[in-house]
Amino acid sequence: MTTSEKVVLDVGGLRMRYGSVDVLHDVTFQVRHGEVLALLGPNGAGKTTTIEILEGFRIRSAGRVEVLGTDPAHGDERWRARLGVVLQSWRDHGNWRVREFLEHLGGYYAGYATPRIRRPWDTGELLEAVGLAGQAGKKIKTLSGGQRRRLDVAVGIVGRPELLFLDEPTASFDPRARSEFHDLVRGLVDAHETTVLLTTHDLDEAEKLADRIVVLNGGRIIADGTAGELARRIAGEDEVRWLLDGQRFVQKTADSTRFAQDLFARYGDGVQELEIHRASLEQTYLALVRQAESAAGSTKESTTESTTRSTTGSTTEAAR
């Protein structure tokens, strides 16, 4: 098995119930080594619950979960040191200075270094990587909202995690900070082979960062695939447009990459102004959620209808 085929996260038939309410129903997906998976879904879909179960912060009601080969419900400190979690802002350590805070936290990981993974991340390099080198000597309470979020990210990766959980990581970033954060995550994945599970409501972010998308709605997975696969499922086919000998052509196709390769193989440099259009992730996502909600609505309606009918039926029976 090659490293990239290794399953880092394996979830099967996961269920979660709060009191008498089921919020996750039979959730099943896998994430492979070095993959970035975006978990999308409307408010209340169950994303945070899923992530917290995988992190070992919540105990599931049923199902199978393995994270880096371990059941998170029984993960020890060595297992936890291999994970990175970007939490919401650190508000309790306002008087600490940025560098000393990261050095302090990094110290915790030193005992978990391996011949392959040097832990913790060198503080100077880490501050550079997250764009906080200029704030190293500042007290945390004096950082701006965006700088504090960068610190959250630094805290999440100081132990050079093999698997990184990002729950709405760029929620309060300005566009520049967001773009730098995307470069940082892609760098982590490419250079350090970090696997990432991300939740976000920013569909551009998901499209930019994720190799694969899983969409949750009402605690159920309604889609799992690359952004392109999901778009084709919704929009049917891609549209390829090109210019040949001054004439414009348009063709619908299910495999636009293969189509473009064939086009160039046949006409070479004669092909000009090639464009491939497919539904955006935003259009795809909205269509998927709408479909799932109308399916759930009609199931509910038919259940209500049959309940009403059977109630009416039994009343009629009783009247007889």
Ligand SMILES: Nc1ncnc2c1ncn2[C@@H]1O[C@H](COP(=O)(O)OP(=O)(O)OP(=O)(O)O)[C@@H](O)[C@H]1O
């Ligand atoms: N501790 C809890 N007790 C009871 N119900 C809860 C608890 N935590 C979450 N829920 C419910 O579980 C469902 C899923 O919530 P969750 O926070 O996982 O959704 P989410 O997809 O992360 O939403 P958002 O996008 O708003 O963050 C919601 O209906 C929520 O009200």
